Amino acid sequence: MGNRLVYAALVLAGLVMLAPFGWTVLASLSPGGVVEWPPGGSLGAYGELLRAMPFWRILVNSVVVAALSTGLQVGTSALAAYGFARLEFPGKEAIFVVYLATLMIPMQVLVVPLFIEMRSLDLVDTYAGLLAPTIASGFGVYFLRQAVRQVPRELDEAAVIDGAGHLRVFASVVLPLVRPALATFAIFSFMASWNAFLWPLVILRSPEFMTLPLGLANLHGQFTTEWDVVMAGSVVSVLPILAVYVLAQRHVIAGVARTGLK
Amino acid sequence: MSRGLKATAAFALAVLLAAGCAKGSATRESAPDGKSTIRYFTFSAAPDHLADLDKIIKAFEAANPSVTVTVETAPYADYFTKLQTAIAGNTAPDTFELNYESFVAYAASGALADLSGEAAKDDLSVYAAKSLDTFKRDGRQLALPASYSAVLLFYNKDLFDKAGLPHPTADWTWDQEMAAAKKLTGKGVYGDFQPVQFFEFYKALAQAGGAFFSDDGKRATFNSPQGVAAAKHLLDKPGTVMPTVAQIGGTPDYDTNLFKQGKLAMWHNGIWQFAGLKDVPFQWDVVVEPAPVKASAVFTNAVAVSPGAKNPAAAYKWLRFLTASDVTARTRIDSSWELPPLADAKAYAGYFDQGPPANRRAILDAVASATSPPVIVRQQEMQDTVTKALEQAAAGKTPIQKALDDAAAKVDELIKQA
Incomplete structure (x- = not known):
């Protein structure tokens, strides 16, 4: 029981740590960098990256x-x-x-x-x-x-x-x-x-x-x-x-x- | 370790050292055949206009075969860190870009070469006189104007038509803007958007007929009744016709996206947004900002020569070409890369008819009533002080008058310390 609580807390903390990275990925897939639901799936920004530098x-x-x-x-x-x-x-x-x-x-x-x-x-x-x-x-x-x-x-x-x-x-x-x-x-x-x-x-x-x-x-x-x-x-x-x-x-x-x- | 392996390792190390100490393309100075190299440092070219700058350089080098121009770029936010270090380390680029707000500090610290000698031999009437004067100090021409951008009122025509309201015109007042904004707000649409910060405030102050500094420039006077009116004009918007700071929550380009999505009726922003609005699915236009006294924010960038430049004459020639040649004017206009600071409106030929927006000529109204930002040596601290005071007042923590009084006292200190 105690273990479960610990795991739940750890998973939660892990998710909190992961959230900014998740957001970064979502924003990179959304035109203009505006994250909306459902998330965009555009790879245009990655192509632009290769073009810009x-x-x-x-x-x-x-x-x-x-x-x-x-x-x-x-x-x-x-x-x-x-x-x-x-x-x-x-x-x-x-x-x-x-x-x-x-x-x-x-x-x-x-x-x-x-x-x-x-x-x-x-x-x-x-x-x-x-x-x-x-x-x-x-x-x-x-x-x-x-x-x-x-x-x-x-x-x-x-x-x-x-x-x-x-x-x-x-x-x-x-x-x-x-x-x-x-x-x-x-x-x-x-x-x-x-x-x-x-x-x-x-x-x-x-x-x-x-x-x-x-x-x-x-x-x-x-x-x-x-x-x-x-x-x-x-x-x-x-x-x-x-x-x-x-x-x-x-x-x-x-x-x-x-x-x-x- | 075997002898062969040792030899290979030593060779690899030698190659690595040689490669590691090789200078980059921007630094190599062994120009062939007695050519001279001019280094140019810029923040406005990257990331979108490197090819345009290259076009200008190619044209310059073709006209001046004895000079080669090398470019270094840095993003605007970090540009001045790099420039200051280079100047402190005595390796300043021969020529470099400055915005007006930082020009004053650089001019005061002696980091800009006096161009008056070269300018006297030259005919500078191609430049708009006002923009040329902006970069004079004590009668010395310390930089040449390179480009400018103006702030206008953008509006969504479709939203105005749907609400049955007349479009904004050049002679609108603040009250008319606010009344229209209130009628347009609702159903997920905001009527107006004007950020609460230093650059909007100094302009609103001029529009209210106030002055930021006393005539001798030694005292801040923006806590005058006109200053309070200007601050009120800005603070009336969030929460009524515009989202609050909390709603915006620091989201980058919140206003840009709101306007692009057709959810914003009026928007105070600069002509640098034109390119990004090319494909929006609604009709929009621009007009000079509504105001009791016409005053518009115009941001100017300039270019200067470093006092240590090896070939000042060639450096001046390059800057003259970069700022006022036909090639530059055409390149800037074709690629919406700000506007060239030229006197003759013919230089803009075609620009005004490019549309949208249809009313590009509003830029000329803005320039006619241009108000440069107030500038002191400790510029950034002053800007932060004023913005913070406005935010305090917006959050209701401090009454407007007191917030401005406190900020004015702090700015007085900053002026004295400089």
Whole structure:
């Protein structure tokens, strides 16, 4: 009985969460973006989307940029996390506090200094300039350090006795054990890159570099907006991230299950 | 890792780096054969008029083979974020678009090059004098007018005919509009729609014969009796002849859809709606807005040269072509891409006969009584303050006079702080 109530509540909460997405889909199928009952079934907005912008190019840009940014962030963060959790070096705590402090600075404050930095590196309007600020992540270092600290030191020591160096311990012992944390952080960083708007807006100029949020924003005019097309774009832009989430989620569950067996 | 694999990985990385650092089409500067490149940044071209802009550029480049124009676009809502960052980072585009409301702040901050020198060598009589003057500061021409749009009263002829009412005319008063709106409201039809916000208010204030600022521009005077009358004119509509804010519930384009569905008799909106109303299944027309004192909202966009432009003469030439060439006038009119700011009505040849609406000439009435929006350096804050005061009064939380008094005091502060 109690279980049923819990399930009912969960289903209800799930539906509430789903409602905006359902609305987005319905609006994308209704001419003018006005949802009425019975819902419209027009795919015109999707065709318009392809006409209004180089949609496939933009989609590929977004996927490549998000994948590279995620790979770089997870890589650098995991290495730094291992260092902070396992190595002893002077000023370790102080440096870590500085890392944490970067979490408190909002992007809006950083935009102009970052832009000037990219200009002096001559990276304005390049993929490299777009990616550079996302290579390292204070949040990733903090998050993964916590995960690495959960790994029993005895496992490292056993590996060291067998003759493994730091890189070997990191790659063969620690990384496999923090996979759930890696997957979680990968989802976070992929989403952050996928949804990023302000930095790409500022650093990119050429239409062929545009990412999805920029492309979607470009559908808004000074006086009028075709909402059905915007909604169609939103639907399409949600799909890849949904796929990433479903894939990574399986890793999260697998990781939890394996550590639970020990 | 095998040696071959390592080499492949290194090669892939090198390719990636090279591709990653390559500049995009809008930034490449190595123009061949001593050509100069002009960067142009715009919000009004995307998404619907990129091809039209391209047509203008092609014509310009054909006439000026030594100059190449590259375009960057951003949506209006984010355009100024990008422009400000580019200016702060010393990479401002050579030429860029501005709307009148932001022109003042940019002019005051020195982000616009003085065009007077180039303009003196040029004959500017093609421009409507009034629109040219709008972008002068202290006798210096800081931008060229590029396009304008006017706000008119749209009306559904079929609904008026069904109710047996005469169509609105150019000499209608506020009372006539309200009386007709009341008769037309009912059976799922609303009589009138005029948003309760800053841009409607400043115009209604001018229509009531009031002034937004004192003559020296240092004090807000919109809490005058005329201001109260203007606010009352706006606030009388929601809940009587027009849906309330709660009914609209933030739905985008609520009014557009209401009018398109034939459920709205009168509608205060801009000529940018013409294209979207092409295929509606009823007769409609436009007329200059009813008012005690004729005054119409006209929105103007302009184009300016950045002080850091590498080739100011070529930049000016491009803007001159972009704003006042025959190609531009024809392209704008053919594609309903706002109107060119030209003095000679012949430039609009054909536009007035395009119909619907039949009475496109109402635009000329609107221009003749054009009232520019009040502008200060802290524009957005002022607009938000006034809109919020009107909403407070609409919700019945504050009496109109008090809401306007409070807003005027806040705007006085904003003027002082700038």
